[in-house]
Amino acid sequence: MKRRWTEEEINAWAAQRPWFVGMNFLPSTAVNWNEMWAKETFDLPTIKRELSYAQSIGMNTLRTNLPFIVYLYDKEGLIERIDQFLAAASECGIHTMLTLMDDCGFSGEHPYIGFQGEPRPGVHNSRGAASPGRNVVTQKLYWPLVEEYIRTIVRRFKDDERILIWDVYNEPSNDGIFGDDGQMLHFQGPLTEHSLELCRQAVSWVRDEDPSQPLTVGAWRNMKIFIDRTPKIFDHEIDKMALELSDVITFHAYSPKDVIEETLAILEPLNRPIMCTEWLARHAQSTVEDILPIFAKHKVGAYNWGLVNGKTQTHLPWPVIMQASPDYIKTWFHDLFKADGSAYDQAELDLFASLIKEHNA
Incomplete structure (x- = not known):
């Protein structure tokens, strides 16, 4: 649609669909999305399994x-692999939310083509790469290439029923970087100002292609979390923009259940479908047993972080939690399955299965 969906339109869209429950997906064999989507390392058998x-x-x-850098070097190949991926997901009864841009790049490295490096021992998401990259976001002369990328992908898949929603920009203005010692640093550059402007332009580029799917930008910047209980929610300019632009309201919350309830009390009066596109951080009291029943009760779409534990090492917590919890290794931070398909915690999987069955009967 070339404009924001009205409340009536988007609620009618949601009423025809089930309670959506899924995960943020990278195959266990990929250290980041560049490796997932590159021709040389696209691992369709593992993805399907x-x-x-x-x-x-x-x-x-x-x-x-999706990775902008792979598009620059292999446009047609990337489009073909997206189609293969969508087919694999669809065969499993899974609809896909595609994220076009992302400022969350924990490695601190600018995106590049080629071998992405081995995981750094003991570091959560150690090779995480932003897209198009903070070096591109902060240099407007590159934005016409970003526009071409966004328009090309959306134009190709804008009527594809396998795509549920376009997530235009993940965590715009996220400047967090893990240093060599695993500690959090910050990207040096005018990121927030440029991310705001690029996000608004990107939404207009997507709308201009007239997709049949709704779009979203996740509110994330000023969420209450377990570690730093910020006194306000969604008052940051990034979050205000996200809520203003989105057809479907999405947010991130690695938070305990009381914060989730407070958050939903703020979002539900907006009268639009709601999805939490990042949650599950067991050390931060964002657990399956506490959080998933709340999402089920409110029919809030739920995308936990991680499916199969692998090269991203997201079973390890953020460094700040490592410092606070000397026995952190006993508990996985994210992820649900081991590589062989066995459960990290069978009770969690049983709860997923029972709630999904109950609320989508």
Whole structure:
């Protein structure tokens, strides 16, 4: 649609669909999305096998990021691989949310083509790469290439029923970087100002292509979390923009259940479908047993972080949690399955399966 969907239109869209439950997806063999999507490392057999794990507990959606850098070097190949991926997900009864841009790049490295490096021992998401990259976001002379990328992808898939939603920009203005010692640093550059402007332009580029799917930008910047209980929610300019632009309201919350309830009390009066596109951080009291029943009760779409534990090492927590919890290794931070398809915690998988079955009967 060339404009924002009205409340009536988007609620009618949601009423025809199930409670969506899924995960943020990277195959266990990929250290980041550049490796997932590159021609040399696109691992379709692993993708199919691991999506079957999600299917086994009733998951019906996933969220995954696309890489601008791979598009620059292999446009037609990337489009072909997106089609193959969508087919694999669809065969498992899974609809896909595609994320077009992303400022969350924990490695601190600018995106590049080629070998992405081995995981850095003991570091959460150690090779995470932003897209198009903070070096591109902060240099407007590159934005016409970003526009071409966004328009080309959306134009190709704008009427594809396998795509559920376009997630235009993940965590715009996220400047977090993990240093060599695993500690959090910050990107040096005018990121927030440029991310705001690029996000608004990107939404207009997507709308201009007239997609049949709704779009979203996730509110994330000023969320209450377990570690730093900020006194306000969604008052940051990034979050205000996200809520203003989105057809479907999405947010991130690695938070305990009381914060989730407070958050939904703020978002529900907006009278639009709501999805939490990042959650599950066991060390931060964002657990399956506490959070998933709340999402089920409110029919809030739920995308936990991680499916199969692998090269991203997201079973390890953020460094700040490592410092606070000396026994952190006993508990996985994210992820649900081991690479062989066995459960990290079978009770969690059983709860997913039972709630999905109950609320989508």
